[in-house]
Amino acid sequence: MTVISTKRIGVLALAAAVLAGACSSAATPAPTTAPSAAASGVASAAPGASVPLPPSANVTLTGTGATFPVPLYDVWNDAFNFKYKTVQVDYKGIGSGGGIKAITEQTVDYGASDAALTEAAIAALPAGSKVLHIPTVLGAVVVIYNVAGLDLNLDGTTVANIFLGKITKWNDPAIVALNSGATLPDLAIKVVHRSDGSGTTNAFTTYLDTVSPDWKSQVGKGTDVKWPTGIGAAGNDGVAGGVKGDANKGAIGYVELNYATTAKLTSAKIKNAAGKFVAGSTAGVTAAAEGAVASFPADFRQAPIINGAGDATYPVAAYTYLLVYQAQKDANKAQALVAYIYWGLTDGQTTTGGLGYARLPEPIRVKALQQLHLITVNGTAVWP
Numbered sequence: 001m002t003v004i005s006t007k008r009i010g011v012l013a014l015a016a017a018v019l020a021g022a023c024s025s026a027a028t029p030a031p032t033t034a035p036s037a038a039a040s041g042v043a044s045a046a047p048g049a050s051v052p053l054p055p056s057a058n059v060t061l062t063g064t065g066a067t068f069p070v071p072l073y074d075v076w077n078d079a080f081n082f083k084y085k086t087v088q089v090d091y092k093g094i095g096s097g098g099g100i101k102a103i104t105e106q107t108v109d110y111g112a113s114d115a116a117l118t119e120a121a122i123a124a125l126p127a128g129s130k131v132l133h134i135p136t137v138l139g140a141v142v143v144i145y146n147v148a149g150l151d152l153n154l155d156g157t158t159v160a161n162i163f164l165g166k167i168t169k170w171n172d173p174a175i176v177a178l179n180s181g182a183t184l185p186d187l188a189i190k191v192v193h194r195s196d197g198s199g200t201t202n203a204f205t206t207y208l209d210t211v212s213p214d215w216k217s218q219v220g221k222g223t224d225v226k227w228p229t230g231i232g233a234a235g236n237d238g239v240a241g242g243v244k245g246d247a248n249k250g251a252i253g254y255v256e257l258n259y260a261t262t263a264k265l266t267s268a269k270i271k272n273a274a275g276k277f278v279a280g281s282t283a284g285v286t287a288a289a290e291g292a293v294a295s296f297p298a299d300f301r302q303a304p305i306i307n308g309a310g311d312a313t314y315p316v317a318a319y320t321y322l323l324v325y326q327a328q329k330d331a332n333k334a335q336a337l338v339a340y341i342y343w344g345l346t347d348g349q350t351t352t353g354g355l356g357y358a359r360l361p362e363p364i365r366v367k368a369l370q371q372l373h374l375i376t377v378n379g380t381a382v383w384p
Contacts, residue, residue: 052372052383054087054339055332061340063091065099065112066199067235068139068256069320072355073112076348080340087336093235097197097223103131103323109333111323114139114199115223116301130326132371133300135364136344137357138289140257141203141304141316142267142280144243146250147185153178155271156211156315162252163191164214165229170250178271185250192242192253195232197223203304203318204254210306240265257281258356272315273307284314285358293361300371317358324375331377338372338382345369 063073070093077089096113103111104124116133125131143159145152147170158174161167167174171184194201202223209221219225233242236255240263243251257280260267269277278284288308296302304318322341328334345368349359360368375382 050383052335052338052342054084054336056086057332058086058088059332059336060088060090061109061333061336063089063099063110063112063322064094064102064108065323066096066114066320067093067237068096068114068200068318069093069112069137069357070236071258071262072137072348072351072357075351075355076340076344079348079351080343083343084339087340089340095194095196095235096199096202099323100197103325106325109337112321113323114318114320115202116303116321117323132324132326132374134322134324134341134345134368134371135300135302135319135360136322136341136368137349137352137359138285138305138317138319139357140280140282140285140314141200141207141254141318142257142260143252143254143270144240144260144263144265144267145252146243146245146248146265147187148249150179150182150184150266152182152266152268153271153277154268156207159268159270160208160212160215162189163193163208163227163229164212164218165191166214187250190248190251191227191230192233192239192248192251193227193230194224194234194239196234198235199223199318199320200236200254200256201225203316206304207306207316237263256356257285261356270315272311272313273309274311274313276311278312278314280314280316282353282356282358284312285317286361287313288315288317289319289358289361289364293363296364296367300367326374326376327379328375328377328382331382334375334377334382338375342369342372342383 073091077091081088096115099111099113100117100121102108117131143154155178158178168189170187170189176184205221205225208215219228233239236259239253239255240259242248243253244263244265267280269279272278287310288305291308291310291313292305302319307315324337345365352359372383373381
C-alpha cells in the first residue's frame with residue numbers, strides 16, 4: 001500500500017483548489033497564445049494580452065535552489081502539470097547557494113534563490129550570457145524558539161547577541177527586559193543556523209548586519225557566514241527540525257514563516273522600525289513590500305527589505321527569485337518555461353496567502369511579466 005504524507009495531501013488539495021478557482025478548462029490547449037481570461041482576480045500583463053502556452057511536445061523542466069519557496073512551488077508544479085499535461089516540472093530545494101551554482105553551471109533549466117546574484121556571481125556566468133531575476137513571491141524570515149508557554153518579544157540587538165553567543169540563557173536580563181510579566185526559565189539557549197548557502201540566511205544576516213554594529217563588524221551578511229555559535233542544519237526544514245521537539249528544549253533558529261507554521265513552532269514578535277513588536281505574517285510582509293516599491297531596482301536585484309516604515313510592517317522580508325537565462329537553447333523548454341512562469345505570476349499568485357507567502361505588489365508583478373518578453377531562442381522572442 002502506498003502511504004501519502006499529510007503534507008503531500010495538502011499540496012494536492014491546494015493544487016486542486018487553484019485549478020477549480022482559476023482554470024476555465026481542464027483541457028490542454030494547443031501550443032499557441034490565446035486571449036487571457038483568468039478568473040483568479042489577478043490580471044495579466046495588460047488588458048487583452050496574449051497568454052503564453054506550453055508546446056504540444058512532452059517537456060520536463062528541472063529546477064533547483066531555495067528551500068524558502070518549496071511548499072509554494074510544490075503546489076504550483078502540481079497545478080500546472082494538471083492543467084498542462086505535456087509539462088512536468090521537477091524542482092528540488094537544496095538552498096539558494098545550490099541554485100545559483102546549478103544555473104551558473106547550466107545543469108538545470110532554471111535556478112531559484114532568495115538572494116539576488118552578487119556582482120561576483122554575475123561575473124562567474126558563462127561568457128556573453130545574462131540571467132534574469134524573476135520575482136515570484138515574498139516571505140518573512142521569523143525567529144523560532146522552543147520554550148513552552150512563552151509569548152516572546154525580541155529586538156534586533158537581543159537577537160544579534162543571541163546569535164553572537166553573548167546571550168546564553170533564556171532568563172538573561174536583556175530578554176527579561178523585553179518581556180515584562182513573563183516567566184523566563186533558567187534554560188540554556190541552543191542556537192540552530194543554516195549549514196548550506198541560503199537566501200534565508202542572507203535575509204536574516206542582512207537584518208542583523210543592519211541592527212547590530214557588533215554583528216556587522218564581527219560576522220557580516222550573506223548567503224553563508226561564519227557563525228560565532230550554534231549548530232548547523234540544512235534547509236529551512238532542517239533548522240525547524242533542529243528547534244522542534246523535547247530533545248531541543250531551549251533551541252532558537254530562523255526559518256521562512258511557512259516552515260514555522262508547518263512544524264507548529266512559535267515565532268517571536270520582533271520590534272520593528274516603528275517600535276512595535278510584530279509577529280511574522282503575510283500582512284506584515286505585504287506592508288514591507290508595498291513600502292519599498294518605489295525603490296525596486298531596474299535590474300530586479302532587490303536586497304532584503306529590512307525595517308520598513310509602518311506600525312504593522314514586519315522587519316525582515318525578502319523576495320524570492322527564479323533565475324533564468326535570457327537566451328535559451330531549447331525551443332520547447334523555453335516555451336514551457338515562459339508558460340510556467342507566466343502561470344505562477346497570474347493564477348499562481350492566488351495560492352500565496354494560504355501558504356504563508358505574500359503575493360507580489362502589482363507594479364512588481366507587471367514588471368516581472370514584462371521580463372518574460374525578453375526570453376529568446378536564437379534571437380527570437382519566445383513570447384513577443
